Amino acid sequence: MEVLLLLKSVIIAIVEGITEFLPVSSTGHMIIVGDIINFVETSGVNFAHMYEIVIQLGAIIAIMVLYRKKIIDSIIHLKEYGFKMWFYIIIAFLPSAIIGVLVDDIIKAKLFNTFSVSLGLIIGGIILLVVEKYFSTKNVDKQTCDIKNINFKQALGIGCFQVLSLCPGMSRSSSTISGAWIFGCSTKLAAEFSFFLAIPTMIGASAYELLGTDYSNFTFSHGIALIVGFLVAFLVALLVVDIFMKFLRKYPMKYFAYYRIVIAILLIVLVNLNIIKV
Structure with missing residues (x-):
């Protein structure tokens, strides 16, 4: 059982590291x-729900490592632009934090299953296709391209779009990037702001999950699985983020939307055939 738990935990962590910053x-x-x-x-259900949230923090730390220069510079230049930047990131963080606390139990009870995720993948994929087509290249010369220049309206708008990601399948990355496009950000800034917004979002979500989890049935093996999974998610995310940013320089994100829709339809078929249980 211990070896099987560790093996499955590593598989989930690899999936997390690959997908955390992709709009899927x-x-x-x-x-x-x-x-x-x-x-x-x-x-066990308590560990599974906690694990799937907390290992995302491992991927977020990968972002902090990769963007450490910008983070350090924002602290050094706190008066010039750092305070404003982090203030707007917190503004963007608040909508999902507040609503997430209110509906967390309902979401876990009703939406943490393959069928609900499939619907979220389709809806989110359609939103991504529409928003990219009509907003990502709109008024390119007037787009905000640097995180230092983002404003209150853009931050709040992106934060409101992040609320969509509370529903599994919608994607935090996809929702925030779509919001950033609609509110006049370039594709590069949309992805970058999404990365930075993930820092308070996942630190908050992980802390909330860790404090609210019942540990009475946890074993030493659970602890080892969590540590290993955290490290695997961190290492895999380190590799994926750079690849993702290079992809965005050459290709549109509609390919992720197509992937979402195709995989969701396949999953719905498998669920209805009882090949995958929900």
Whole structure:
């Protein structure tokens, strides 16, 4: 059981590291893969839900490492632009934080399953296609291109779009990038702001999850699985973020939208055929 728990935890962590910053929903993919490999059955429902949230922090730390120069510069130049930048990131963080606390139990009870994730993938994919087509290249010469120049309206708008990601399958990355496009940000800034917004979002979500989890049935093996999963998610994310940014320089994000829709339809078919249990 201990070896099986560790193996399944590593599989989930690899999925998290690959998908956290792609507009395809990391939580949704972890739920789907978790259903396929019966992760809840092996680990227990309390650990599975906590694990799927907390290991995302490992991927977020990868962002902090990769963007350490910008983070340090924003602290050094706090008066010039750093305070404003982080203030707007917190503004963007607040809508999902407040609503997330209010509906967290409902979402876990009703939406943490492959069928709900599939619907989220389709809806989010359609939103991504429409927004990219009509907003990503709109008034290019007037777009905000530097995180130092983002304003209150843009930050709040992006934060409101992040609320969509509370539903598994919608994707935090996809939702925030779509919001950034609508509010006049360039594709590069949309991705970058999404990365920075992930820092308070996932630190807050992980802390909330860790404080609210019942540890009475946890074992030493659970602890080892969490540590290993955290490290795996961190290392995989380190590799994926750079690849993602290079991809954005050459290709549109519609390909991720197509992937979301195709994989969701396939999953709905598999669920209805009882090949995947929900």
